[in-house]
Amino acid sequence: MTGTHDQPPAPTSTTGAGGFVVRALSDTSEADWAAATRVDALAFGYVPDADYLDRFLRPQYDLGRFTGVFDPALGDLMVGLGGIQSRSLTFPGRGPSPVAAVTWVAVRPDQQRRGALRHVMTHQLHADGIEPIAVLTASEAGIYGRFGYGLATNRTRREITTPARLRPGTVTDPVLEMPRAEAMPLMRAIHDRVRPVAVGYLDRTDAVWEHLLSEHPFAAAGRPARRFVLHPDGYLSFRVADSFGDGGPDSKLTVGEICAATPAARASLWRHVLSYPLVRTVQVPLAGVDEPLIDLLDDPRALSTAVSDHVWVRLVRLTDAIDRRTYSATARVTVAVTDRFCPWNDGVFALDLDADGGRAHQVDDEPEIRCDIADLGSAFLGGTRIARLATAGRVTGDPAAIGRLDAAMATPLRPFTPEGF
Ligand SMILES: CC(C)(COP(=O)(O)OP(=O)(O)OC[C@H]1O[C@@H](n2cnc3c(N)ncnc32)[C@H](O)[C@@H]1OP(=O)(O)O)[C@@H](O)C(=O)NCCC(=O)NCCS
Structure with missing residues (x-):
């Protein structure tokens, strides 16, 4: 049948099923931000750190794109929320294009299964003017299929027993470790080069970069300092936790990100990681499915890979x-x-x-x-x-x-x- 299907209605503050009031939060309301952080902390089970939340998370958001679900029967208590970040994602052949990046989906544990999430999803997806494509990463993989989300990208967790050599003949160049302040503008310039052609990459505002690289005690959670290594066409962020056991050195290196515009940059940064002194294990918690480590290693069995859902x-x-x-x-x-x-x-x-x-x-x-x-x-x-x-x-x-x-x-x-x- 040629279509006269319902078009998305305009967003409103509504009283929905369950007697909830559903409305957009106000970007200028401290009360809305305080209520949102309280619900998020309760739902995810963390003790909120106001300094961290205000400095590293709040600047990333327009609260006008956050949906709150309130219960008048509980004194207008915010029981749930969900946010949209205006981001740009790289699509095949087209490059970056605006997407609704769904974030901060949370419902108070004492108000679960009353339909608050369904209200948030309805408000987001039926709202007038939303980007034609929405993306999210899910805390639990069983939640969003019912709302029409499909698993589109996978992530891998890699572990490599080191030292490990690259294949003989692999072309590599020198790399240089730099302090954060020096590294940051170079990393941003490289990310800007890679992103337009790297399908799945998101744009990063100043606030997003500050959050991603934050060493605030709340985010660092006692881990060793993050460090940065640069190649003219790529960058690496990583941490090293030093350790000595009965069998000698047993340090662990964790890769934060490797971003490379050329094969030589990629190989050079991996070489730095794989030959780092005294390190016996390299962990890469977030790598692409097609990150070509197995093709770079002289001994592919040094590598183990676990795949899970991502975007x-x-x-x-x-x-x-x-x-x-x-x-x-x-x-x-x-x-x-x-x-x-x-x-x-x-x-x-x-x-x-x-x-x-x-x-x-x-x-x-x-x-x-x-x-x-x-x-x-x-x-x-x-x-x-x-x-x-x-x-x-x-x-x-x-x-x-x-x-x-x-x-x-x-x-x-x-x-x-x-x-x-
Ligand atoms: C997941 C969460 C948002 C669900 O909120 P909720 O208000 O209880 O969900 P609703 O009552 O609106 O349920 C909507 C639908 O989702 C389903 N659902 C809810 N939680 C689910 C879960 N954890 N796994 C699978 N399905 C779930 C419900 O069964 C319901 O299905 P149906 O409508 O097809 O019958 C909430 O439990 C929560 O905040 N959890 C902790 C934080 C979190 O994981 N947030 C998501 C971040 S991506």
Whole structure:
């Protein structure tokens, strides 16, 4: 049926199911910020440090993009909240484009399962003017699928037994350790070079950089100081915890981030990490699936890898979202999309995808493919293959059409977002 589907309604302060009042917070209200930090601390189980929260988190947000859920029966107590950070994410072939980065989703433990999260999600996704794509990282992987989010990027945790050598013949250059103040502008310049072509990367404001590299005692939590090593085309942040055991030196090096614009920079920074004196274990808590360590190491068995979910993508408005990337092959497919949460996406769409971008419009045609909006979100950055979703029975239909959609949405490298948010 050609579409007259419901369009997103304008956001309002509403009294919803459960008698809750749902409204945007005020960016100038200290009371709203205090209530938000209280709910977040209760939900995540930490003792809030006002100095840290005010200096490193508050400057990142426009509280006008935070949704609060209040219970009049409890004296207008804030029972839950969820925020949106206005960020820019790099899409395949297109480069950076605005996204709603969902953050600070929290409900008081004594008010769980009363529907507060559902209110937050409704307010966010139905609000007028929201970016066509929303992204989030989830505390628990089972929460957001019901709201149309699909698992779009994976993260890996790497551990390497060191010292470990790079493959013979690997080209490397000298690198230099620098103090934070000197390193910061160089790191930002390198990140600015890498980000426009690195699918999944987010832009970083001053406030985001300050937070990511904060050595505030609350964030550092007793860990050794963060240090920085620079190559003209890359940077490394890391910490070393020194240790001596009965068997001799047993230090541990933890990589914060490696960002490299060239293969030589990448190899040079890894060489520094893998040959660091007295270190026996290198841990990399957050690395991309396609970080090519296994291809760089002389002994690939020195490396162990664990994979988990990272960024979830929600195509808020399919017709606007579809052109946020370009496609690896030309394809025209008709897809019956189910979307229980955003009805304007629910219907049969003709997708026209090619190297210049994509177009989606509703049609009367019999669909060749059936899937949920979350499946298109999963595949949107190239991190999940449509063909794999088909083998799981999540994408169904004509195998040839599935093959065309798979080829169009595939990307050379899988996406990676080198931070949580
Ligand atoms: C997760 C959390 C936000 C859920 O809030 P809530 O108000 O209890 O959720 P709701 O009552 O609105 O539930 C909405 C739906 O999500 C489901 N759900 C809630 N918590 C869930 C969880 N932890 N895992 C899986 N599903 C969950 C509910 O069953 C419900 O499903 P249904 O509507 O399909 O029946 C809340 O428990 C919380 O703050 N947890 C600790 C902090 C946290 O993890 N925040 C999320 C950060 S990404």
